[in-house]
Amino acid sequence: MSSLLCGLIGTGIGASLTPSLHMTEGAHHGLDYEYRILDLAELGLGVDDLPELFERVRGAGCRGLNITHPCKQRVIELLDELSPEAARLGAVNTVLFEGDRAIGHNTDWSGFRRSLDRGLPDARFEQVVQLGAGGAGAAVGYATLDRGARELTLVDADPGRAGELAETLGTHFPDRRLSVAAPDRLAQVLEHADGLVHATPMGMAEHPGMALPAELLRADLWVAEVVYRPVETELVRTARASGARTLTGAGMAVYQAADAFEIFTGIAPDADRMATHMDALLSREAMAAK
Numbered sequence: 001m002s003s004l005l006c007g008l009i010g011t012g013i014g015a016s017l018t019p020s021l022h023m024t025e026g027a028h029h030g031l032d033y034e035y036r037i038l039d040l041a042e043l044g045l046g047v048d049d050l051p052e053l054f055e056r057v058r059g060a061g062c063r064g065l066n067i068t069h070p071c072k073q074r075v076i077e078l079l080d081e082l083s084p085e086a087a088r089l090g091a092v093n094t095v096l097f098e099g100d101r102a103i104g105h106n107t108d109w110s111g112f113r114r115s116l117d118r119g120l121p122d123a124r125f126e127q128v129v130q131l132g133a134g135g136a137g138a139a140v141g142y143a144t145l146d147r148g149a150r151e152l153t154l155v156d157a158d159p160g161r162a163g164e165l166a167e168t169l170g171t172h173f174p175d176r177r178l179s180v181a182a183p184d185r186l187a188q189v190l191e192h193a194d195g196l197v198h199a200t201p202m203g204m205a206e207h208p209g210m211a212l213p214a215e216l217l218r219a220d221l222w223v224a225e226v227v228y229r230p231v232e233t234e235l236v237r238t239a240r241a242s243g244a245r246t247l248t249g250a251g252m253a254v255y256q257a258a259d260a261f262e263i264f265t266g267i268a269p270d271a272d273r274m275a276t277h278m279d280a281l282l283s284r285e286a287m288a289a290k
């Protein structure tokens with residue numbers, strides 16, 4: 001048995017499912033794998049304490065870290081090297097300690113990309129509309145363009161955020177059409193769209209409801225959700241009822257963990273097994289909430 005220590009740094013992450021995903025998969029590979037939660041709020045720390053915590057963790061022999069809100073940008077100054085995608089996205093959710101070097105990766109985008117491939121393998125990607133241009137929006141927008149979207153229209157309650165993201169993504173995918181639309185033009189831009197990517201917090205327990213009117217959903221539109229707790233968001237339920245093909249946010253969550261597992265361990269995980277485990281964790285959570 002080899003011993004491995006990894007962890008997750010962020011705020012409000014006490015109930016994260018990531019430790020279970022990593023350690024259960026690790027056990028299948030015979031690893032003595034400990035994955036710890038380091039919740040800044042619970043530790044009485046703020047983002048400014050990240051450098052000290054980061055060094056403490058590295059000193060304790062940690063092999064790798066996942067990084068989440070609010071540290072995905074702040075961690076970059078502590079790293080020696082970035083993967084090309086992490087550099088392009090300006091966000092890191094996975095850090096590998098290799099010798100005395102800390103290398104930053106972004107598996108949010110690759111997790112969503114993999115989820116699109118697995119869940120919507122033959123969907124059309126000519127015109128895609130994306131609601132939400134925040135942190136998750138940057139990763140899924142990048143993945144959607146990487147998947148081959150010809151035209152991506154970004155819609156956000158904060159038009160400045162949508163504009164900035166369109167500009168950044170446009171520099172990485174210069175042969176695509178990036179545009180921005182105000183939320184009151186959603187009906188218009190969705191009319192000819194093949195798919196809708198949803199990346200706002202609407203649908204989470206703390207933000208119930210949907211970010212768009214139900215009548216805009218239709219059978220020939222695929223809908224990819226980013227929110228995964230709960231896994232059956234109002235958007236997923238309503239889209240499914242309208243006949244649309246849907247992808248829940250669980251895929252992105254599990255495949256980002258699978259990609260991070262491979263970076264930490266050098267072992268290709270069984271992503272389907274991890275997805276089955278995630279489904280079990282999420283259904284247990286849904287039952288408990290009833």
Ligand code: NAD
Pocket residue numbers: 069108131132133134135136137155156157158161183199200201202204210211226227228249250252253254256
């Ligand atoms: P964020 O705050 O960085 O960005 C959210 C964006 O949505 C903001 O720009 C905001 O202006 C916009 N917005 C909010 N309500 C809106 C509305 N009704 N209409 C239009 N725009 C609206 O948040 P984030 O980090 O991007 O996270 C968004 C969601 O993604 C969260 O619910 C989070 O749980 C989820 N997420 C899921 C995964 C996964 O693995 N499945 C990973 C990361 C984040």
